[in-house]
Amino acid sequence: MQKSKAEPIDPLREHVYDGIQEYDNRLPNWWLWTFYGAIIFAVAYWFYYHQAGMDLPNEVILAKAKAEVTARAASLSKGPLTDDQLWSLSLDPATVAAGRLTFVSTCASCHGDNLEGKIGPNLTDQRWIHGGNPVQIVQTVTTGVAAKGMPAWGPLLGAKRVNEVVAFVLSHHKKGEPMVIDPTATASGKP
Structure with a gap:
C-alpha cells in the first residue's frame, strides 16, 4: 500500500x-x-x-436611595448641638472615652496628652483664645485656625468625632465656670 x-x-x-x-x-x-x-x-x-427578573427592580433600588437621602437630610436638619447637649455629652463616659482616643491620635501632638498645651494652647484652664463655650469650641475644632497652624478637623473627622473630642475637652471643666476670651494666651496659658 x-x-x-x-x-x-x-x-x-x-x-x-x-x-x-x-x-x-x-x-x-x-x-x-x-x-x-x-x-x-x-x-x-x-x-x-x-x-427571569432576578435582579432588584429599579423601584426597589430607587426606594433605598431615597431612604438614604431622607435619613441624611433628617440628620442634617437637626442642626448643630447646643451648649447644653455638648455639656451632657461630656458626662457620658463612652463619648468621653471615644473623644480621648481621637484627641490622642490627632490633637495631643500640639495640645499634650493631658490638654496641658505644648505648641498649642492649654485646654484645661479658663482662658480661651477663640471662645470657651462648647459651641465655640466645636466651631474652632471644625474650621481650624489657619493662622496658628491648626488644621480644620471637621472635614477629616466628621461631626460625630468632633463632638466627641469637644466632650472630652469639656470633661476637664465644670459647667458654668467662667471662660475668659484671651487672644494673647499662649501654649503655656500665660500671655
Whole structure:
C-alpha cells in the first residue's frame, strides 16, 4: 500500500492578497474555551437579569436611595448641638472615652496628652483664645485656625468625632465656670 503524501502542518490558503499568503492555523484551545465561556456567561447573564427578573427592580433600588437621602437630610436638619447637649455629652463616659482616643491620635501632638498645651494652647484652664463655650469650641475644632497652624478637623473627622473630642475637652471643666476670651494666651496659658 502506498502512503499518501503527508499534509503540511501549516497549510497555506489558496488566495493571495497583496502578495501575501496566509496560513490556515487553528486558534489555541484556551482561546476557544475562553470564547465559549464568554458566550455561555452572556446567555446566562441575559437570562438572569433581563428575562427571569432576578435582579432588584429599579423601584426597589430607587426606594433605598431615597431612604438614604431622607435619613441624611433628617440628620442634617437637626442642626448643630447646643451648649447644653455638648455639656451632657461630656458626662457620658463612652463619648468621653471615644473623644480621648481621637484627641490622642490627632490633637495631643500640639495640645499634650493631658490638654496641658505644648505648641498649642492649654485646654484645661479658663482662658480661651477663640471662645470657651462648647459651641465655640466645636466651631474652632471644625474650621481650624489657619493662622496658628491648626488644621480644620471637621472635614477629616466628621461631626460625630468632633463632638466627641469637644466632650472630652469639656470633661476637664465644670459647667458654668467662667471662660475668659484671651487672644494673647499662649501654649503655656500665660500671655
